[in-house]
Each structure stands twice: as C-alpha cells, then as structure tokens.
Amino acid sequence: MLREIYINETNCITPLGFDVESNISAILNGDSGIQLHNDVSLMPNPFYASIISDEKINSAFSKISTETKYSRLEKMMILALEPIIKNSNVELNSKTAFILSTTKGNVTALANDSEESFNNAHLDVLAKNVADFFGFQTQPIVVSNACVSGILAVSVAKRMIQSELYDTIFVVAGDEVSEFVLSGFNAFQAMSELPCKPYSKNRTGVSLGEATAAVLVSANLATAKIKVIGDSSINDANHISGPSRTGEGLFRSIQNALKEAQIEANKLDYISAHGTATPYNDEMEAIALNRLDLQNVPVNSLKGFYGHTLGASGLLETVIAIESANQNKLFESKGFDEIGVSEDINVIEKNGEKKIDYFLKTASGFGGCNTAVVFEKMKL
Amino acid sequence: MTQNISYIQSYITIQNNEIVLNGTSVFKIEPTDFADFSKQAYRNFEMQYPKFFKMDALSKLAFLGSELLLSPITSTEQENNIALVLANKSSSLDTDVKYQESISDKENYYPSPAVFVYTLPNICLGEISIRHQLKSENSFFIFDAFNAEFLSNYSGILLNTNKADSVLCGWVEFFNESYKAFLCIISADENTKYKNETINTLYNK
Numbered sequence: 001m002l003r004e005i006y007i008n009e010t011n012c013i014t015p016l017g018f019d020v021e022s023n024i025s026a027i028l029n030g031d032s033g034i035q036l037h038n039d040v041s042l043m044p045n046p047f048y049a050s051i052i053s054d055e056k057i058n059s060a061f062s063k064i065s066t067e068t069k070y071s072r073l074e075k076m077m078i079l080a081l082e083p084i085i086k087n088s089n090v091e092l093n094s095k096t097a098f099i100l101s102t103t104k105g106n107v108t109a110l111a112n113d114s115e116e117s118f119n120n121a122h123l124d125v126l127a128k129n130v131a132d133f134f135g136f137q138t139q140p141i142v143v144s145n146a147c148v149s150g151i152l153a154v155s156v157a158k159r160m161i162q163s164e165l166y167d168t169i170f171v172v173a174g175d176e177v178s179e180f181v182l183s184g185f186n187a188f189q190a191m192s193e194l195p196c197k198p199y200s201k202n203r204t205g206v207s208l209g210e211a212t213a214a215v216l217v218s219a220n221l222a223t224a225k226i227k228v229i230g231d232s233s234i235n236d237a238n239h240i241s242g243p244s245r246t247g248e249g250l251f252r253s254i255q256n257a258l259k260e261a262q263i264e265a266n267k268l269d270y271i272s273a274h275g276t277a278t279p280y281n282d283e284m285e286a287i288a289l290n291r292l293d294l295q296n297v298p299v300n301s302l303k304g305f306y307g308h309t310l311g312a313s314g315l316l317e318t319v320i321a322i323e324s325a326n327q328n329k330l331f332e333s334k335g336f337d338e339i340g341v342s343e344d345i346n347v348i349e350k351n352g353e354k355k356i357d358y359f360l361k362t363a364s365g366f367g368g369c370n371t372a373v374v375f376e377k378m379k380l
Numbered sequence: 381m382t383q384n385i386s387y388i389q390s391y392i393t394i395q396n397n398e399i400v401l402n403g404t405s406v407f408k409i410e411p412t413d414f415a416d417f418s419k420q421a422y423r424n425f426e427m428q429y430p431k432f433f434k435m436d437a438l439s440k441l442a443f444l445g446s447e448l449l450l451s452p453i454t455s456t457e458q459e460n461n462i463a464l465v466l467a468n469k470s471s472s473l474d475t476d477v478k479y480q481e482s483i484s485d486k487e488n489y490y491p492s493p494a495v496f497v498y499t500l501p502n503i504c505l506g507e508i509s510i511r512h513q514l515k516s517e518n519s520f521f522i523f524d525a526f527n528a529e530f531l532s533n534y535s536g537i538l539l540n541t542n543k544a545d546s547v548l549c550g551w552v553e554f555f556n557e558s559y560k561a562f563l564c565i566i567s568a569d570e571n572t573k574y575k576n577e578t579i580n581t582l583y584n585k
Contacts, residue, residue: 104499111484122470124523128524140523142523144501163534165529183483183491184479184491184493184499187491188493234515234516235505235509236506237515241493241497365502367503368506368510
C-alpha cells in the first residue's frame with residue numbers, strides 16, 4: 001500500500017506580497033503585479049512584466065540574515081522557505097529532502113564574464129547555496145523541466161515519499177525576469193504588447209513575471225492542508241517549441257492523474273490551468289479540456305496577476321489554488337474579456353463562492369512537456 | 381524501501397569518442413570534436429533523421445544514446461510506455477552560454493529562437509519523445525554528480541505505480557566539448573544478465 005501524500009505548509013514571494021495571506025487579499029482586490037517597465041538593461045523597449053522591487057527583497061532578507069553573498073533569486077527562494085521550515089519543526093535529517101525547481105535559475109550570472117559568476121549559473125550550485133542556508137543533510141534534487149518544473153516538483157516529491165526514500169520534502173520553485181528570458185520570448189514573438197489576456201479573443205502573448213513559492217510535502221495527515229491524489233506528466237511527442245494541436249500530452253496527463261486519483265472528471269470543482277495567453281497554448285488547453293468533457297468546470301489562469309513566472313508558475317498557482325479550495329472561493333481569471341479559444345471553456349470572470357472538494361492543476365511547456373496534478377480537500 | 385523489483389535490460393555509454401553498448405565497443409574513432417564525432421556516429425549507424433542536425437550538442441548526445449537503446453524495442457504499430465528520466469550537472473549551460481553571447485553585445489545583438497529553445501535541458505527529452513513517439517512520463521533533473529540512488533528509486537516508483545512499462549534513465553552531460561552519456565533501460569521483466577550490476581557500477585565502468 002502506497003503512502004497517502006499531503007501538502008502541509010505553503011508560502012510565496014511575489015510582487016503582490018511576501019506571504020500567502022497578502023497575495024490572496026491582493027487577488028480579491030483585483031491587483032496585478034504586471035506593470036509597464038522601462039529598463040534598457042532588460043529590454044531595449046518598454047515592456048510589461050511582473051517584477052519584485054530589489055528594496056523589498058533586500059529589506060525582507062535583512063530581517064532573517066546579514067549574509068551578503070546570496071543572489072537575488074537565492075534570497076527570494078530563502079524567503080519563501082524560511083517561515084515554512086521554521087513552522088513545520090521538521091528535523092532536517094537523512095529522511096528530509098529538498099527539491100528546487102526552476103527553468104533558468106541564476107542565468108543572470110552569465111552576463112558577468114567571471115569564472116565565479118559562471119559557477120553560480122549552475123543549478124546544482126544554486127540548490128546547494130539555498131540548501132546550506134538551512135542545513136539540509138541530503139543532496140538537493142533539482143527539477144528543471146521548462147515551465148512545468150514547479151508543479152512537476154510536487155509530483156516528484158509525492159513519488160519520492162511513496163518510494164520511501166524520504167518522509168518529508170521541502171519544495172521551492174523560482175524564476176526571475178531577466179534579459180536572457182525576455183529577449184528569448186521576444187525573439188519567438190511570444191510577448192504581449194499589453195498585460196497578458198489568457199483565453200481572450202485579443203490575446204497576443206505572454207507577460208513575463210518573477211516569483212518564488214515553497215511547500216512542504218509529507219505523509220503526515222495531522223498537519224495536512226490538502227491531499228495530493230493523482231499526478232502525471234506526459235510528453236506531446238509532437239514539437240519542441242509548440243504545443244500539440246490536439247492537446248494530446250495534456251489530455252493524457254489529466255486522464256492519468258484522474259485515474260490514479262480514482263475520481264471521475266465530473267468530480268472536479270475547479271481547474272487552475274496554465275493559460276499563458278499565447279494563441280497556441282490557450283487553444284491547446286481548451287481542446288484538451290473539451291476532450292475530457294471538462295468544458296463546464298470553472299477554470300482560471302493566474303498569469304493576469306503574476307505574469308508567466310516560468311518554472312515558478314506551477315507551484316505558485318498551486319499555493320493560490322489551495323487557498324481557493326480551503327476558502328471555497330473562485331478567483332477571477334484576470335485579463336479575460338471575451339472567449340478567444342475555438343472550443344468553449346468556463347473561464348471565471350469574477351470572484352465568487354463555490355464549494356471546492358477536488359481541483360486540478362495543469363501546466364505545459366517547451367519540449368512538449370505537460371503536468372497534471374489532482375488535489376482533494378481535507379475532510380474536517 | 382517498498383518492493384521495487386526491476387531489472388537492467390540494456391545500457392550504453394558514450395564518452396571519449398567511443399560508444400559502448402551493453403559492455404561492447406560498437407563505435408570508436410580517433411580524437412575529434414563532438415560535432416564531428418556525433419556526425420560520424422549518426423552516419424555509422426545509418427540513422428535516418430535529418431532533424432538530428434538542427435539539435436544542440438546535449439540533444440545530439442541524448443539522441444545518439446537513446447537511439448541505440450530504443451530502436452530495437454519500440455514499434456510504430458503500438459504505444460510504447462517508456463518513461464524518460466534523465467539528469468546531468470551542467471543543465472543546458474553549453475547552449476545558454478552561446479545564447480548569452482548573442483545578446484551581450486548591443487552592437488551585435490542577434491537573439492535567435494532556434495538557439496533559445498535549446499536553453500532548456502528537457503528539450504532533449506522532447507527530441508527523444510518525438511523520434512520514438514513516446515507519449516510518456518518525462519522529467520529532467522540536475523545533480524552535482526551522478527545520483528544512482530535517486531535515479532533508481534524514481535524509476536522504480538514509476539514502474540511500481542504503473543506509470544511506465546519501462547524507464548530509460550541515466551546521465552547526459554555536455555559542456556564545452558566535455559561529455560558523457562550513460563543511459564539504461566529498466567523494467568520489471570526478469571533479466572539475469574546484469575544481476576550483479578547496479579546502475580552505479582555500470583556508470584563507473
């Protein structure tokens with residue numbers, strides 16, 4: 001019999017707040033982190049993105065450490081993990097693992113042409129720096145699977161605890177807005193001129209964002225916030241830089257996750273989808289959801305609040321979705337106006353109340369990757 | 381540990397201008413650069429897949445290794461539920477550095493989508509999935525060194541929970557002309573050929 005797996009602690013560091021509570025009140029308020037930026041060190045032209053101010057990061061970090069050696073992203077990751085490690089009272093022994101998930105990590109270090117800086121661009125070095133701050137005893141595990149990294153890390157944590165190699169796993173996910181990533185998405189002509197509009201008729205692409213999120217995954221029922229009941233990550237096997245037109249990988253990922261969860265698709269009360277606001281991605285998601293007869297389930301993309309935070313997005317959006325479920329609230333899919341995908345889906349247009357027992361989190365990314373995870377609310 | 385009975389079915393190592401399949405050297409040439417080595421290996425095994433030449437070095441390395449392990453066991457007639465679980469140390473840094481060079485000099489600024497897409501280590505999983513039509517579990521991990529314990533436990537749980545029928549797992553490291561690939565196929569089918577070996581002993585051979 002495999003162990004049952006739970007998420008026991010959550011936290012996030014975003015432009016909307018440095019804890020879960022402040023993020024939820026900002027979302028209920030309709031605030032967005034996406035602003036117009038005019039910074040030629042990042043982009044030659046003005047651009048919309050969701051960026052955290054350096055002052056906020058440094059001021060929060062100075063309250064927990066006087067060390068100056070950490071990169072900006074490392075500080076954001078440490079800030080996300082610190083309160084949950086402290087609250088959990090979990091001993092960092094040989095049965096406690098640390099998973100770091102990221103798409104590009106400290107890629108900004110490549111802009112500086114020194115050997116030391118180059119070393120810091122390595123993801124295992126990033127993971128070691130963060131792990132050593134807290135004193136983890138086990139070798140850090142880095143998940144780097146493009147934009148599904150953050151939610152895939154929850155699957156990996158679940159699987160590793162079920163394999164009984166570990167009992168408890170702290171998971172952090174994070175990515176920054178950088179010249180590297182902005183120029184790349186721009187070269188793909190995937191950037192939106194205006195704040196992104198997931199699933200909308202007039203969507204033209206992504207707004208990029210930055211954030212970190214952290215969760216504690218364990219088999220400990222006593223402190224559980226939510227139960228992880230099914231997961232799957234299936235490749236489209238179709239194209240390295242575009243989604244499958246039939247949504248095959250996402251369709252199969254959701255189908256497998258529901259099968260493992262042993263629930264029918266009609267049990268789902270809410271879907272926290274990926275919704276990057278690129279024409280192809282959102283269309284692909286709508287097709288996959290319709291193939292599973294999920295077109296009437298309320299769905300949102302949180303990209304209108306946070307932008308696309310790459311590897312962080314899946315975990316950040318899970319943290320917010322857990323609040324959605326536990327507070328029985330549906331949050332608006334910010335930026336949405338008129339449906340712009342060929343098959344109808346039930347995009348949440350304004351905040352509302354709904355009893356949520358089961359929800360689905362999905363993500364998709366370059367390389368044809370997709371991840372779906374099904375969660376069940378704890379019964380009181 | 382739960383009962384994860386799994387067996388190594390086949391393995392391959394690519395390093396130092398040589399390919400060793402199941403312990404036997406199947407291709408070896410005089411020292412040369414990786415671009416030349418990979419092209420000669422591709423021709424030697426008569427791989428018919430022109431997309432190979434568009435790949436970055438990490439994807440070429442992963443492709444060559446997986447090609448020799450998967451071609452004998454995959455078929456186009458049926459679904460092949462073979463999970464891909466790969467890891468390395470340098471992620472996609474070899475291509476990241478090249479991409480960074482294309483944006484560092486504002487007088488000579490030429491970011492290319494064809495390069496940018498390879499600044500993700502999991503792209504090589506996508507390439508293998510497309511080649512063998514594997515609509516299966518796939519994930520890419522980074523460690524400071526080969527982590528046999530993690531790879532075998534993670535592969536074991538995929539087999540044990542029926543998320544995959546077999547797993548192609550291993551290490552594909554490429555940075556600045558320094559490379560090593562070690563890949564193996566693991567499944568629950570009994571195979572006594574490598575019963576005294578583990579992925580760690582095979583990696584270190």
